[in-house]
Amino acid sequence: MTQRLAFLASDRPEAQTARERLVQRYGEHPLDQAEVVVALGGDGFMLETLHANLDAMVPVFGMNRGSVGFLMNDFGEDDLPARVAAADEAVIHPLQMDAVTVAGDRTGGLAFNEVSLLRQTRQSAKLRVSVDGRVRMDELICDGALVATPAGSTAYNLSAHGPIIPLDARMLALTPISAFRPRRWRGALLSHGAEVAFDVLEADKRPVSATADSTEVRRVARVEVRERRDIALTMLFDANRTYHERVLTEQFAG
Incomplete structure (x- = not known):
């Protein structure tokens, strides 16, 4: 046919x-x-x-x-x-990114590879990391962090030494980018249903951008990430x- x-x-x-x-x-x-x-x-x-x-x-x-x-x-x-x-x-399935800037503006975006946070200046970013509403790391000092889908686990996530995830594993990778403190933390594997939140500490002094594939938001204060199983x-x-x-x-x- x-x-x-x-x-x-x-x-x-x-x-x-x-x-x-x-x-x-x-x-x-x-x-x-x-x-x-x-x-x-x-x-x-x-x-x-x-x-x-x-x-x-x-x-x-x-x-x-x-x-x-x-x-x-x-x-x-x-x-x-x-x-x-x-x-x-x-x-x-893509990730849903919901970002709030320091000024209070809200932006959403979808990512088939990853949602990444990156420092905007020479100073390291300071992030508080929560999973499903519970703080898992009070302070991560780093160049950034990302949440990757299985499809995106072989892209930026792999370059940041994150794990490769089979497509049917129903998991997400939470991976730090050049972590300084805690230096030995290599990230975590999360259930695909987990909701991850990053709060940017000292956001005025240490500005951070967030990107969902091609959607970039500058000077974010908080970023929430979850999988969209409906897509x-x-x-x-x-x-x-x-x-x-x-x-x-x-x-x-x-």
Whole structure:
């Protein structure tokens, strides 16, 4: 059966060229009429595509025309409908970020990878960390901290020495970024239903920004993070290199 495909591409020339060739070969449909979205770019563009697809919630099959491409399949023009039909599904849920600034302004955002807090100046951030309404750390002195989804655990979280989480583990990673005190704290694994809150201590002296994927809020005073199980998007991966296999391989990489 012929699939209704929509093709989206990043601004990179190689992605735009690939889109033109694929559209000419397979045709295309508008996003609201498509059965599958084919995203052409890197991991950053995959995140953009997922955000753009929140209303339609159409499965996304990515092909790497960027740099890292951990969330993307290898690029190939041949037999695309067959690859898509045989693809393995990986269902992901985003995080909800609710940030309050020092001035009292409120901003929300969704993150498929992570919600991160980062110091804005040369001075370290001071954070109070609470889980499910209970203070778990009175003072974390650090460059920042993040809460990562399983899908995002191989991104910034991994670079900050956080754990890799299988997609079906129903867990979140709470990971410090360059922790100074307590120096040996490496973070925590939390239930996917946990609600995490960061209170910024000395917010005027030590300003902190919060970011949910591409949504950034400056000079925050408090940030609350929780998983949105009511939002479920599907990424498609080639059957011979599923997301689960990628995560397992990453854990044994040198």
